[in-house]
Amino acid sequence: MEFAELIKTPRADNVVLHRPFYLAVEGTLCLTGHHLIFSSRRQDNAEELWLLHSNIDSIEKRFVGSLGTIVIKCKDLRIIQLDIPGMEECLNIASSIEALSTLDSVTLMYPFFYRPMFEIVEDGWRSFLPDQEFELLSSVTDDWRLSCINKEFSVCPSYPPLIVVPKAVDDEALRKVALFRHGSRFPVLSYYHRKNGMVMMRSSQPLTGTNGRRCKEDEKLINATLRPGKRGYIIDTRSLNVAQQARAKGGGFEQEAHYPQWRRIHKCIERFNILQESLIKLVEACNDQSHNMDRWLSKLEASNWLTHIKEILTAACLAAQCIDREGASVLVHGTEGTDSTLQVTSLAQIILDPRCRTIRGFQSLVVREWLQAGHPFQQRCAQSAYSNSKQKWEAPVFLLFLDCVWQILRQFPCSFEFNEQFLIMLFEHAYASQFGTFLGNNENERSKLKLPQKTMSLWSWVNRSEELSKFQNPLFEANSLVIWPSVAPQSLQLWEGVFLRWNRPSRFLDEAQEEMINIIKYNKELQAKVNALRRQLAEMETDDRMQENL
């Protein structure tokens, strides 16, 4: 298919762009296969707006006489309005945008066409390979092995080819366990706590069904992670009720009788359309510019967004608490083990592991616990807050995770190497990107699409010093301790950087950020100067002494 077929009016002049907090600008609108480009014609202040079609969540058009207006709502929550003279031009442009922003074939997406304009220092597709991670693990423990059982994605289609499992369990047993777990997602290692050797594993629900089916290999597998005489916790991210109901559909939970060394705790984390509706309501409340806004807090409350944040963080803290405080190993799962499970395991690691609070470590966490772990990004992030599609598989699971990270970052502003911008950047790229990193729903699909060969990795772009400097937190001081966030309502806040980003003036906050950077930069410069002077003095003094001695 040629994009040109979809573009009936590639260019329109005298278009007026409206955005909140900016004066309206007149300029030219151009449509290309992947971008909507608006350039103002004013010579003094020429500005260009490039918008990826895939970033467009929904568009609305209306007419007053022959002047058409298109309102474009983006997945990054921005809303812009374009006034386009000429009914036909406007209709053409609207229908092109609609078509181009809803292409159904992945291979037509921009990452397959994007040619990087920067020098590639490091191929991001090779930056976080499982065998490198495993090497680190084997330097501290010998209890685990890297299994190639899923090499052809034949055992579990949503798992990566290489997985870390207990050494005591062989591939034959794994195959049996896979049959006993939803979507074949058998328990695998998620995190090893160096401090006390406790581990966190994740899986999907066991397929116990109504008659309490059991699987000896499954029991053996998870027991293999316990030290002699120790007990562990199973954190089920569903309410007990939901877990019990799952039995009717063949799913279920670990029966105490068969897992006597494990204690099960249910922590209800919502999923799917409940989360999507929560996002839609929240964004609606944030965008409400009407003057009877005195019920803002009620609307915030009614969206339940912060309730979800509190639930997810609480479950993650609980998992971290079991591991660090109780010295117990943990298995986390919900139903499929691809959503709430990953929220819990990845947030627990941020709490426990200082490495995950560095830029590189966080990237590695996203790769391990989200991309390789098979979070279906393409399904979940197909639409955002303005979508009308209401598809069950659309859900802001990853955004909730990023929001939770932001909450912890806000409570520990000096313990993270990255800043809020880094999290916002990841949110944007998960929903629309020139990079292939978040395409596909799992490693299997990514390998079929040949993404590493055909597209550029987000990490190749981010991990260059020019970009990295934008994402560095000036306040960072390595903190090797476990950080326990507060989950009290007073401690959790709306993430303004994402949800009010386009409807509040940010100049004064940006200036504060700049001031902070300058204060620290100046301090570092002085330190360098003092050190240099000290060295110089020391050298001169030794020279002097040597001369004296001569």
Next chain:
Amino acid sequence: HFFAQVENVWLLDRLSSRKSALGTLYLTATHVIFVENDSETHKETWVLHSQISSIEKQATTATGCPLLIRCKNFQVIQLVIPQERDCHDVYISLIRLARPVKYEELYCFSFNPKLDKEEREQGWKLVDLNEEYNRMGIPNNYWQISDVNRDYGVCDSYPTEVYVPKSATAHIIVGSSKFRSRRRFPALSYYCKDNNASICRSSQPLSGFSARCLEDEQMLQAIRKANPGSDFIYVVDTRPKLNAMANRAAGKGYENEDNYSNIKFQFIGIENIHVMRNSLQKMLEVCELKSPSMSDFLWGLENSGWLKHIKAIMDAGIFIAKAVAEEGVSVLVHCSDGWDRTAQVCSVASLLLDPYYRTMKGFMVLIEKDWVSFGHKFNHRYGNLDGDPKEISPVIDQFIECVWQLMEQFPCAFEFNERFLIHIQHHIYSCQFGNFLCNSQKERRELKVQERTYSLWAHLWKNRADYLNPLYRADHSQTQGTLHPQMAPCNFLYKFWSGMYNRFEKGLHPRQSVTDYLMAVKEETQQLEEELEVLGERLANLQKSQLLNDHKVKTKQQDRSKQLGLSTSNNSLANTPQEYSNDLKSFPSRSPSQGDEEDSALILTQDNLKSSDLDLSANSDQESGVEDLSCRSPSGGGCLPSEDSGKDSDEAVFLAV
């Protein structure tokens, strides 16, 4: 000397029963003191009697008799006293001690910071309102100081020195005062020398349904004439229209535009002190909820209406600042008596208009000008002496919160930090300093407050390093000119201030303070600058002569580097929640005797794990996991070296003297 001493008292921690402490309770003439038995720390908690807002004796339990003390600085103290009789005694004593009937009983009359007479006098001179009006450019061609109130003869709640338009004769002032509630005639609060626009304040006119007063009309005319660039003035009534109309039946009311030439009349609905008192009460109930859900909290906050009231005050201030700065129009502000809402609105507007009030010194001046000198009834509003509870209302608390909300929106605009605001709020209630005693300047002079007590401003000024905002720079764009905050409908700009209302629950606050971190960096930077200079000199000397004769400098350098090392290690200390490992140690040895609700919620103890028969239907346990975490998780922060405990011990030193 102690009034009472009770041993084996439990001080409960609201968030975590594990952090409850056993100790001894002392009642002194000025404080309630709790000293923990723990032989290592002997941690002390000091509460001034004047901070106590309510004492509640609760039903006796197996462990003893619980006593709940709520404080005006939002501290909540829960004690359990073993014997009912002791509890009753403490209760009765505290009721008496927390409700003094004479000013002389207040702490400021016994508080002695070991300053000599001269230092005390200097302290009181730190803020000088004549100097402040001079700074505004007054007296000038339009405004002058009037001695019409020199013996408080015209208005007993006004200061002796009042600034009025030059064309307002004594006859006009006195005539106008007779037409205003409590004789609070229009007087100058702020003057903008760039465009001659001013903010004046007064009480409501006694207009009833039709009364008028020539002198009052002349007075407003005089205010307009003092701003030659404008042909009208705004009269802003900060009450809801309905309230103002109801006042007419009592012979009070508001200005009739037809009677006054060239005024534009405007209502800005800020609710009265009773509504505000109830609103705060409701919000504090939300703050006190035990492990509330997100919905409980947000609903409660919304229903308290607190942030809506804060926004109303801000909006009024923004309206006035706009009129003065952008339109160049003078404004007369009043409410009913002109000492609550009027003070709030005038001071918010001044703060927006003039960067000086956003400095530490300027902020002291602002409070002195709009609140202290113009007769805000501190004693009645903050219940310093036993009085009518219906007079109590968090009027200045709301102003202080408005400032905090502005600091959140303009992080570089204020020279001072959040701590400065919190400590001012604390001392408005503490009665440790004489500044906020009584209801008017007249009463303070009669009581000889300046001769007998110390000034808070001098105390804060001495410790100003603690109150600096590291992001403030005098040459920063945010510190220039008028601040323009967003107006309606951006309700989301107003946020709950947990630093104030949950001030004593450290676990709820961010565990690392950006302000403290940056302050430490800036301090280090300063040391580096000094060292750089020393090193530079040494280098120059060395280069000049090859003689090695700098033993002195070398030792100095070593001292320096020691200092630097110290300050960086302080940084990392602040980042380090080390108490978690302590918690871990203390956890298993937790005494099982303090079994209350919270304890049973702690599902994750080893004991529980062993004894539990892992019953599938034990749903309550599973639910309680939530409670456990929300109790436990915030508990970690409580052990951080807190500025408040530091301050308390500071006071302790003072008391012992």
